[in-house]
Amino acid sequence: MSHKIVFLDRDSLIANVRRPVFGHEWTEYAASTEAEAVERLRGATIAITNKVPLRADALARLPELKLIAVAATGTDIIDLDAAKQHGIVVSNIRNYAYAALPEHTFALILALRRNLLAYRADIEAGLWQKSPRFCLFHHPIRDLHGSRLGLLGYGALGKGVAQLAQAFGMEIVVHTRTPAHDPLVRNVSFDELLETSDVLSLHAPLNDKTRNIIGAAELKRMKPSAILINTARGGLVDEAALADALIANTIAGAGFDVLTQEPPPEDHVLLNLRLPNFLLTPHSAWASTQAMQTLADQLIDNVEAFGRGQPNNVVG
Incomplete structure (x- = not known):
């Protein structure tokens, strides 16, 4: 045929x-x-x-x-x-994308945990040049070593992120539909995942059960020092609630590679969020050569x- x-x-x-x-x-x-x-x-x-x-x-x-x-x-x-x-x-x-997406995920994590965007903005504003000291430390810098990475979903990409996290010396906890049988991670409830993760990274599919799984209530339960990473699907997060949480400093930051509508309209709430603790990339985490x-x-x-x-x- x-x-x-x-x-x-x-x-x-x-x-x-x-x-x-x-x-x-x-x-x-x-x-x-x-x-x-x-x-x-x-x-x-x-x-x-x-x-x-x-x-x-x-x-x-x-x-x-x-x-x-x-x-x-x-x-x-x-x-x-x-x-x-x-x-x-x-x-x-x-x-x-077993290598590409985990690497991109950690690029977002590192940029936010070390406040690279904020420090770049300081340099562009001339603050380092005018500093009375040899360095600037206007923004908190947090190591990954010893911090807790929470993974929502633990398929091939979640596992790739966990492997990189282990190399950084992070503790790894997972919440997934089917408990993970992996000595690298510890299974936790959704409540514990939200409330104790220093970095919460989403790797779940988008369906009726996961749509807007992270909303205003969930963001409020996260640690004020936590960051949220989404390289999975835009619909997993209530984007207006996220914008509100970042403006109010409910969480410390967020790194997203996906939005609910792609390409986004000019007035998209996250597209126009000009904050040093928010990093948006154009659905490119998967796209290495x-x-x-x-x-x-x-x-x-x-x-x-x-x-x-x-x-x-x-x-x-």
Whole structure:
């Protein structure tokens, strides 16, 4: 069987994407909107999408579609129930950013714990140049060694973060749906995770149970000296509540790589938060050169496995 393959947002992946070994017709678009997706997928048997949503109404209009190969780990852009109803296999990418995302997570942690943004602003304002002493210490600097890292979620990426944390001499506690069996970490309740972590890093999927799992009440229960890191999904945190908490110094800082709406509108509450204790990066934690190539290779591995009648990395 020759497949018609359509890649809806090819420019979302800066890597060499090899072509599948089986017979096929390949079409790719640099980017697609949700409204354009149905027409572009007309007659396709395999859809490749990174961030273009495919909801129930779209899937109902694509009777020839057999596989949706998601070029990412998260599949919240796909209506999985509708896909199952129409006999469409959904595959995703797993464990590809095992180095990239943990490294980015620690870049955020280190910048905030050592107040690098605040000290850079001091230098730009000329404060060091005017100092009567050889150094400045206007902002608290906290070591990672001996502090507690709390992880919400303990999949492959959470484990990667834990391994780096061990090298820094941190104590590691975890709260996850299924208790972790790992001598590196200690399982704790959600309450203990919130109330005792010096650094709380989120590595949970986004679903109905985790949406806004960190809101105003949870932020108030965190230590005033704690920082919150989110390199997972924007919807895990109530962003307006976070802005309020940072302005009020309810927590010491936050580092985010994800937002609920991406790209964000100009008036997004966190996009316009100009504070030295908040660091925002543009969903780039996953995007090292090495990680993107690993993703691209696994993406076509998934497509080829489906072509052999042995689909892998199946979701749902």
